Amino acid sequence: MKMDLVIRNGVIVDPVSLEEVRGDVGISGDRIACLGSDVPQGEREVDARGLLVLPGLVDTHMHFEHRIGDPYTVLRFLLLQGVTTAFAGHCGEGVTIREYKEWFRQNPLLNMGFMIGATTLRRAAGSEDRYSPSTDEQISIMEGLLRENLEEGAWGLSFGLEYAPGTSSDELTRLALVVSGFEKRLISIHIRSDGHRSPGAVAEAIDLARRTGVRVQVSHLGSMTAFGHSEEALRMIGQARAEGVDVTFDVYPYYAFAARIGSAVFDPGFEERLGKGLEALDISTGKYRGVALTPETFKKAREEDPDAYVIAHVMNPDEVDMCLLHPDSAIASDAVLRGDEGHPRAAGTFPRGIGILRKAGLSWPEAVRHATSRPSEMMWHDGGRIIEGANAELVVIDPDVYHDRGEFGKPLVPPRGVKWVILNGKIAVEDGNVTEPPSGKMLLR
Numbered sequence: 001m002k003m004d005l006v007i008r009n010g011v012i013v014d015p016v017s018l019e020e021v022r023g024d025v026g027i028s029g030d031r032i033a034c035l036g037s038d039v040p041q042g043e044r045e046v047d048a049r050g051l052l053v054l055p056g057l058v059d060t061h062m063h064f065e066h067r068i069g070d071p072y073t074v075l076r077f078l079l080l081q082g083v084t085t086a087f088a089g090h091c092g093e094g095v096t097i098r099e100y101k102e103w104f105r106q107n108p109l110l111n112m113g114f115m116i117g118a119t120t121l122r123r124a125a126g127s128e129d130r131y132s133p134s135t136d137e138q139i140s141i142m143e144g145l146l147r148e149n150l151e152e153g154a155w156g157l158s159f160g161l162e163y164a165p166g167t168s169s170d171e172l173t174r175l176a177l178v179v180s181g182f183e184k185r186l187i188s189i190h191i192r193s194d195g196h197r198s199p200g201a202v203a204e205a206i207d208l209a210r211r212t213g214v215r216v217q218v219s220h221l222g223s224m225t226a227f228g229h230s231e232e233a234l235r236m237i238g239q240a241r242a243e244g245v246d247v248t249f250d251v252y253p254y255y256a257f258a259a260r261i262g263s264a265v266f267d268p269g270f271e272e273r274l275g276k277g278l279e280a281l282d283i284s285t286g287k288y289r290g291v292a293l294t295p296e297t298f299k300k301a302r303e304e305d306p307d308a309y310v311i312a313h314v315m316n317p318d319e320v321d322m323c324l325l326h327p328d329s330a331i332a333s334d335a336v337l338r339g340d341e342g343h344p345r346a347a348g349t350f351p352r353g354i355g356i357l358r359k360a361g362l363s364w365p366e367a368v369r370h371a372t373s374r375p376s377e378m379m380w381h382d383g384g385r386i387i388e389g390a391n392a393e394l395v396v397i398d399p400d401v402y403h404d405r406g407e408f409g410k411p412l413v414p415p416r417g418v419k420w421v422i423l424n425g426k427i428a429v430e431d432g433n434v435t436e437p438p439s440g441k442m443l444l445r
């Protein structure tokens with residue numbers, strides 16, 4: 001049988017068996033049809049001699065939101081890193097599954113699944129004040145809307161508790177119990193506080209998983225705890241997992257976070273919580289971009305351009321790396337952009353994260369596991385491996401030069417070393433360029 005596409009002579013990396021085997025990959029339609037040394041001729045063949053053939057990367061946590069960013073640019077830059085499947089709708093943000101379907105089909109650059117955000121549910125229920133708990137009646141409306149979205153294929157529910165500090169324990173529990181009525185759905189939580197208050201916030205997330213039996217994914221753990229509390233957070237999560245509590249976490253490999261300046265993250269007192277002040281902050285989008293921050297300009301920017309993104313250089317590098325190096329971690333981008341402005345994680349998370357793991361001594365399969373099979377397992381998603389019969393999602397990289405190039409102030413530079421990205425059997429990136437037309441699918445649970 002003739003193949004549609006064959007990748008010849010590469011080293012195939014398997015993140016589960018941890019093997020690296022020289023061989024060919026034959027693709028027929030959107031499936032991996034055969035592997036090994038006797039793969040038949042292909043309609044198209046590419047020569048991967050000297051290159052690594054990895055499963056397409058899986059991003060469990062990114063943002064695809066018009067309200068706070070520029071979704072199609074985010075998809076493009078994830079694809080250019082080798083991401084083929086991504087999950088949006090985190091940190092409480094996003095839209096309904098019906099609206100996502102509309103947006104997504106306009107430019108389906110990746111395979112995508114969506115969570116439904118609790119803040120989105122709050123808005124729909126008229127619970128607009130982030131500092132107030134939702135009323136009993138509002139929570140009932142949220143429960144109904146959540147159930148509808150889960151029935152329509154949402155992968156789960158997300159909370160952005162730091163952005164909606166009024167969220168009560170009752171609201172948290174009642175929504176989680178709706179999720180618990182559906183199979184293989186999870187809750188992601190941007191926890192209630194970072195910095196010196198993060199241990200209690202991690203405990204709250206673990207407690208929710210323990211009480212309701214729902215899998216809880218702690219979002220971008222390093223950015224919340226790398227203020228002297230990562231070791232403690234990892235110990236708490238490890239202990240809970242050992243007791244059978246279903247808690248997971250993702251990490252982005254940068255030592256600065258990004259958040260909207262008008263969000264509750266920067267409410268008075270943030271300096272004490274983060275252990276650093278205005279000297280560690282840069283406004284990275286909008287009309288205040290690059291402005292020297294004084295208490296006056298900061299206050300003005302908060303009032304006049306509350307959606308501007310601030311980059312906060314506040315985390316301890318060693319601790320972010322510690323979270324990343326934990327065997328249970330998934331690398332995830334948390335990517336969000338406004339035009340060509342924002343945090344470089346949108347363009348560099350995966351090569352950078354894999355690079356840090358490699359430098360720490362992990363083999364290629366061990367490092368790649370954190371960006372493929374591990375995030376797949378966390379979502380109960382059937383992906384992240386190169387095996388016969390699997391959906392054909394692959395990335396072919398030059399291991400000697402695969403690295404990120406985006407920087408703070410100049411975030412949108414694609415990485416080096418990505419030769420091809422194969423999405424659903426079709427070449428989606430060739431030599432650093434996105435090919436047309438896009439062939440991504442919407443993934444419904």
Ligand SMILES: [Zn+2]
Nearest residue numbers: 091190219220
């Ligand atoms: Zn978040």
